[in-house]
Amino acid sequence: MLFDANTRLIKVIATIALLYVLYKEFTNQVFEAVIGFSLIILLYFVLLWARETWLSGVKYAVISLLILAIELILNDVYGITDAALLWPLVWILATVYDKYKYLSSILALLTIVVFICISRPVTFTAPLILVGLFIVVLIRKIWKNAYRMKELHLQEINKAHQELKEAHAELQEATMNSMKYAALEERIRLAREIHDGLGHQLTSLIIQLQALEIMLPDEPKKASEVTTQLLQIARQAMAEVRFSVREWSSDEMGLGIIALKGLVSQIQGRSPIKFNFVQESKISEWPNETSIVLYRTLQESLTNILRHSNATSVTIHLQEVNDEIILKVSDNGDYVNEVPLKAGFGLNGMIERCQQHGGTCTFTSAKPHGLCIEITLPIEKRSHHDIHNP
Template sequence: MLKLSIKAIQKRLLIIWFSILIVLALLPSSFMRETPLQFSLTIVLFFCYIVVFWISKRKWKPYQFELATVLLGTMSLFKGMFAGGEGFGMMLPLAVFIGFYIEGRRALAYASFFGTCTTLFLYCYDILTLPHIVPFILTYIGCYIGARGYRIQNEAYKTNQAHLKELQQAHTELQEAHSQLQEAALHSLQVAVLEERTRIARDIHDALGHSLTSLIVQLHALKYMLQDGPEHAQEAVRNMLSVAKQSLDEIRTSVHTLAMDKTSLGLTPLRALLSQAQKHTGIKMELLSSELDIPLSQELTITFYRILQEAVTNTLRHSNAKEIQVLIEQRENSLFLSIQDDGDITPQDQIKPGFGLTGIAERIKQLNGTLSYFAKEPHGFRLDVTLPLEHLEKEGGMRT
């Protein structure tokens, strides 16, 4: 069973309806002027056109279109010359078929050939007078141009639909890439936090842990040295030894918890980023904040992390800065981030926003924030970001 889309059926019905209108204008005249045999041939030819128009275009091969054109054109001419002049009217649906189904310049060649043959036969056989031939020729040309225009419009529609589908697919791929980028950023952020916490835990363990261990060893030695001393001195040593052991156990527990915690957000990943960048570049970097940490949502932490990452990258690329200073503070109705360096740029230099600054601006705009940047006196670059506190509260990232 032939499965056709509604769109395809509508297109073919439109062409068939157009052809039927043309043929129906001829059938009454054929019925009145032709013999029963001639009229029967007209009906057969009419249904041949209906069949070729109804068959799906996808079922045809290019050479089959041309073969059908030659057969239908020859049959129509033969009918007109030898079986009633009314058969020349069948050339009008032929013009529609040629205009819609034949490719490129070959369509014009076929239409011109059969149009010229029909005109010559009409004139030479005195079937129509010259004043009647001209309207017929104009109608023939109109049928061809109309069908050709419909074909071009249809092809343009298909092309636009294909482009639209490609754009939708590209949009979907971009959304997926954006999601993957966000996940990668979060993973990078979590790795940075984990590395920073591990470093802090190692430093605490190596410094304070070793010191307490040494203290415990010395207290043990002191305990044996005071075995024959006053009772209260031995008691004091036992108490100090107990406190030192308890402190060492607590530090080890805290260090283990600190090293294993992978979920914290806020300012910790920002400090980790600056710490790693300073380690690899030698540029002094510090983060200043009136609070030890500011709890942020995952989205805001990623946003601040990417902004800071982009700002540090721009500084490394475009200036000879020796220091980068980052300030984050929670104000009455907003959260403020300021990033500045001591690079070569001066107020007299023109700042042209590149891909980095444009990307930062887009991120801030999505959060309804504001962005400003300028060259500071006497030299260096400063970037200020302000995010409204209302948005942060809706995101659940801030607690006041």
């Protein structure tokens, strides 16, 4: 907008200057000469104020040649040697250089030649100044276009950055929803196990307690044996309760380890591969960003195994050591150390994601064959209570 305002101001100043030159310098000429100079001024008005969409290279060439032709006619017929009205033409041709490079240069050169031909006395100072004017206007035009391109590029970068931020936020939200779904599915699975396992044992315990009540008066010895069985059932039920409580309390936010387990359970449900999730240490609550990185990298690891490994079993090891989370995913697939690992978009994405959060992601061969992916992430902040190893 600033450049547009400046351009309009320059056009107004140029128009006033042309009218002033016509009135001051050429009104004392013969009538035919005044008509010729007026026609030149009119042609300049067309160049200055016509819409850019209307003007074209051909029209610039025709109008410029008409101006030069009138100047030559006035010089030849009336002996007029004042070429002051050629100066604006050099300026105008320089302003359209970016659109019509060769045409603008040729017409400007032709204008300078005509200027030399009709000017008296002959001097090279004015033509050099004309060349300098063309170069100065051209440099200003180039700088103006560069500034516009810079502003446009900056706007595009800002727009792309905003779109990237929105896409990242949407991706984070989608990941969070996926993790919540996985955690919910894992909780439903645990609830089902409690219902099926603990419910069955409690039912059996109730039935045998009812039988024990009948046996006590008549068969005290057999009742003692039944009591032992009942204690065993009760201990099994208690073990089920403790395991389930540990599973439920492993992640109070529902976005950490329970989401990882839920992801493994989801994939296990649609794959013949046997998955084994091993928690090797106490686990603390993780920040959402850390949980998302672990979830996404585990998801990509398991997806890569399903697509390329031909594995029959996968083991996931998770532990916290020295304020770091270590996640290892090992399979018994086809990969052997002799074959160079070609990291595609997914594996490279895992590496970059871990590095962005101050961690690492490495790939080694498993024995005797298969791939081991080890992800290490720092724990940004720990909760006040840890979850004991099951």
